Amino acid sequence: MTLPVINPFPGTSSSAFDAVDTWVFDLDNTLYPAHHDLWFQIDARMKGYISDLLGIPPDDAFRIQKDYYRRYGTSLRGLMIEHGVEPDAFLAHVHDVDLSGLDASPRLAAAIEALPGAKIVYTNGSERHARNVLEKLGIDAHFAAVHDIVAAEFHPKPTEEAYLRFLRAHGVDPTRSAMFEDLARNLEVPHRLGMVTVLVVPPDETIAARETWEFEGREDAYVDHITEDLAGFLETVARTAPPPVNEPD
Template identity: 60%
Template structure:
């Protein structure tokens, strides 16, 4: 276990374990999200009838400003969420391989395990099935359950907590984007930032890799399965 450098909270009273999906429950270097990224660019280009390079700039601008490109496209251009989600998640999930070590580590955690993702339930189901860990999770809270308001919107976390009856002071949140941990930490959750393995090449924007020293990050790990095993051993 690695502390971010801040006086961290601990896992002693934790009975609910909340996980982001993409680039958190599978390694960053699989670059599965790169496929989605290309599909998003193509959707924006086709919808706005603009060249791919212009679509890419809009895509990334909306992603950073609105939390997801979809939210930006809905707000700025009236895109239908169902059409967007169906198109961008039509990808090849075969790069994902079963991860029994991750499954064992999650199973050993005492209490409930939940997914909180800006993706769709259908995409989450495919990812979890490929990893062989779907049976460890009680529920998936997706972008539709969030009423199409993505993390890091505060109301999205509150909807999640209310729907699933989660006490944030007894919950831990695992995420690959530091900015998505700010609200959970404010609410009282113990936060863990999952970062790429430094020896592997990853396709990410610079800002997505920032924040590991932020005050709202309690722990940082580049090996989630190992980190979880350590947490269980210490409880």
């Protein structure tokens, strides 16, 4: 089953972005194409960690991992609540991945740079992992901050508390910001708070590539835009952005 991609801008205008002065991006499967194996590496390392921690077969560990992910927002949150797992060791283990297959993206770098205002990465992963990925992509210089799961005090997206912590921490006005995500459920709260929401999906993505529930919400009203091409989408936004207002002398 292949999911439809909505026109990036309903109608003919991108005016929904005119007031945006803060651009918030998820990391994994959003700022880099989902066909890269980074998430598969992280997924496998989580499964192995849980298997070793609980002394259970990998298949059983995988079921627990995904159950916690769905119920608690992250597998880590579930492990902390259910098993008292120490988060730093978990994050260091699961993000010890090979980035050699990830190439720099000059087009994406230029598109992000052209956006008016501040750019922030907001991830349920670790800051170290985020900065490693941003550097490999060649886009690290364009982000003012990384808000990770530690900064969120381990309250993950998609909870409202997590987003409110993020907004307070960085002084973000949700009515003047846009949120880019690869999971629709992570856009429901931002939309309710007033953010413009954009779902990033890979071309020709199929249900088989992910857990079926991860596709839920893609046709709901809290997803304002869907794109298969993040760089192209941002280029269009930047081209149609109103010119900056010059203050009088």
